[in-house]
Amino acid sequence: MAPRGPQCRGIPIGEPTQPQALPALTLPEDGLKGPGRPESGAQPFLHHREALWKRVLCAWRDGGLCGLLKEIVSAEEEGLQWAKTALSCVLTACRWLSSLHGSILPHLSLTSEDMIAAFSQAVDWAGCSVRAFAWHPHTSKFAVALLDDSVRVYNSSSATIPSLKHRLQRNVAAVAWKPLCASILAVACQSCVLVWHLDPTSLSTSRPSSGCAQVLSYPGHSPVTSLAWAPSGKLLLSASPVDTAMLVWDVSTENCVQLQWFGGGGVTFLAWSPDGSKVLAATPSAVFKVWEAQMWTCEKWPTIKGRCQTGCWSPDGSRLLFTVLGESVIYSLSFSEYRGDMQGQVGGSKTASIVADLSETTFETPYGEERIGGAVQSMVWDPTGERLAVIIRGQNPSAVETQTVVAVFRIRNSPVFELLPCGFLRGEQSAEPQLIAFHPCFEKGALLTVCWSTGTISHIPFFFLSSRVPYSSPGRSPTVVTASSSVREQPLFSEFKAPVTTFVCSKQTPGEPPGECGVLL
């Protein structure tokens, strides 16, 4: 496939002293029509009845107990009347039970593709050509998961573009690079987690064989929708909305430990704090958990309205911003400063506070009236801790054209928490943002990468002088010892509410290297 390869043009970022050129690219959707799904494979062939026991075996393998019952009940063979009646009763009971189960945890009745689409961080996972995106934590290299189930790795310093394909790599929901490692990439697939070992010095770099991939699978743990590497590079967490346990993998030995926590019905989204001390685990129901990553105990946080959609950690792991599905606000949750000696305590504050209200508002712009605002789809905090990018999704896209936009905030975590609006980013005509990510080690400020629904990936730099070094080395201790005593926050007046209405959007064209986003307060 791929007669039309992605157009790759490098953009030099910033001053000419910086040699690196980041690939901004367009991945045309029609070039990526993947191999046909196996769903309609049976139709063109002649009808042929297998023996009953074969069909039953097949149904057992494909559909489990319910499939088996259905197959027997619908069998046309005679002489099984009494069995059919009995089994149809059992089937009815099964259906009733599963509908009961489904009414308690409605997400379980979805198909796995719908489930991934519902819980993915991408705005339009099912339809867009880019499904997942991840920057390498130490170099200018990123991985993109595409609609055709391939994953491509773009490198600023090399022209070869490895394209990763594997038999089990279907419906990729997330990709994640291993920290403190050159080239290990974890890919969350429908049935397993694939860990690719991409040796940069190997000869067959453009098309690594499936022998380079480790398959991490666990019964009942599919589809995998989220992955998180420990910043120390030792462990990998994987989560599935179907499995109540999240798995802690020791990737090198393929051993896993289940972290069971009943209630909530599964785990949809994981975020490991950059200092490695805590993990956010969102569930499909109106509760999320914050695990403490040393003794692996958790704190449960019930939300009022819906499930936690996304969340992000401050670089020092002391503050968590999260959003709830159906509410257009950003909540903040602060944690007591991490000290190693408080084993098994998460140390969260009592309540979460609202730090930003993103409800829908109308803006008068030179281009006409525009409506912006709504629920937050995904949210990223840059490694210096000074910028926050948020994808705001129109609340009901059908009614009025509330656009999906990227809003950027200026943020400060210490000594007091501040959240100031910075601007909006908008793509080309009819391009909607799909995924956002910050470059993990951009020296001159922050570099936001946006994947657009047209398949374009563009990089938007923010130049500023950071008060702290970029948090590019996760192994480093979170704060300098001398500084930590002075920056203890006072939660009483730390929260700063910033309604969206006070700032005006500044137009940005992706693909061009603009300066600082305009802040018009």
Next chain:
Amino acid sequence: VAFGLPAGCAGIKRCESSVLGWRLAAAVAWSVLLLPVCTAAFVLLSGVQPLRPLRWLSDSFDDLCTSHVIFCILLMSVVILVISVFNAEFYAVVPSIPCSRLALIGKIIHPQQVIHSVAHAVMGMLVAWCAAVMTKGRFQFLAVPCTISESLDDTVPQMCLNEYHLFFLLSGAFMGYCYSLLYLINNMNYLPFPIIQQYKYLRFRRSLPLLIKHSCVESLYSVRNFCVAYYFFGYIPKMWISTTMDLRIDSKLHPLDTLSGLLDLSLFYHAWLCGVFLLVTWYIAWLFFKIYATETHRFPVQPTFAEETDQCLPKILNSNPPLIIKFLALQDLMLLSQYSPVRRQEVFSLSQPGGHPHNWTAISRECLSLLTDLTQRLIAQQEAAAANGRAKQQVGEMKVSPATPVSFQSPKQMETAMSSLVKSSSMPLKASPGSDIGSPFSSPALNCKAGILDLSSPWHGKVQSPLIVRRGPKLWTSGSGLQMNGSHHESFPVLSVARVGSEAVQPSFIYTWLQNKQEQIKNFLSRRVLIMYFFSKHPEASIQAVFSDAQMHIWALEGLSHLVAASFTEDQFGVVQTTLPAILNTLLTLQEVVDRHFKLPHVSSKPPRSSGSLVDTSYKTLRFALRASLKTALYRITTVFGEHLK
């Protein structure tokens, strides 16, 4: 830093007994506490009456309060105690991996293992007796009055042998023996340390379903095997018991060692349940011991009181404690380096009078010597493999004893090195005496003669004899050389001995002839299939044996790299900087050697699929974990120091 050894030993002994004694006691206490629960479940399940549930429940409840059940629980507590003592006596933090089938057989008939098996068989019989008593019904007694037709003649009712009871007792003994055998074969005495820290209760809860499933399946297999065994050999114990105890065999009842007698579903169910009961209680004891023994222990970095000096971390690391204490200390080092800034400060601190960084020096030295030791062992193994491959093409082979990785930095290392030698020495190393000068086999001798010993190498000072050519120089020069260790009773290749011209015994013609004959006999034998079957080494097993204690090295790597990374911001006096070159040097050398190791033939590059069962096989994959953590450690240090390393 010189520590007085005798005093240190005493302190470590105290530390060991205080750490391990309490852990063992707690593990036993918990497993005994869970015994009544298991017993209740057993009583409930053994008296199952599906058609009369209420009757069944009330009957079971009545049974639970009877005196014989309580007596059984007491007896079983004693059994659990004995099992726990065996667990504590047989545990190992470094698994011993048999490299060939013969070694495995040797392990099975080792006296220690025989004692283990016999004791477990007896314990199994006791548990089965308890189970039979608690099951009641036809299983309860060994001697029952004979059926009426026979005792009609005389007035005294005669006692007959109850074969069901005998079947139960024997099956219990069989289960106990199987448990002991599987304990050995599956290396269940190995204590794997968990990949994440968790509270004990959570660890237990996580393993419990696996434990029950594993017991059920294993009991099923054991009962099946036992039925087969009883079918063939059942008459022997039956006759023996009936003659010694003067019990008659009831001719009216169906004998059990026939096909129809064994096809008794109720008997099968009860025997299976008895097996599950036995395995569950024993595995629970084992699980508790494992959980308690691998729990983290916090060693103080700096002693608060003078009498604590022996128990603080640098001291323990530098002395030669039992391996479990060493493992716990290294685990604690890893945890403190990762999670505890306060304790890291203690590591970086200077001693009060004098201002020496004793803590850091002791810790880093120990970690580095561990890693160097591993490097040498790997080099030896690689050379053995390389020489093995090369020698096969040459004629006139001569056997040279395998190179020994002996550490020259600290005598305490000798022991670990020696233990590894015991394992690796089963790997024959063949070298040709007649190879040319450029070949690796003669180069050590040449090196030695020319005096090209790398003076900067840490091994230089300890070289005692010109024959003992150490591996030191080899780390930095690419030319490979075969180590000839200086044990004098071993044979040396003729040419190199001649070249060196030293005091070694000139091998006579007869000696060479004998060697040749020996080699021929070996060749002859190795062609016999059966002998090959027993003697052939599994390549995977010998690799696993080399890396069997790699958990120590993994922790040393993690601890060291986290400490170094943290020192960038936390080390106020710069104590770490002085050792940074040595650390990087050691890590890079090890990296090179490990990389080369994974390129050897027979070395799989991927870990085998872990089964996810109760039996832990993590020791099989330690080398992959080592490779990953070594890479991560290097990246961690270089990412933090970055430009400053230039």
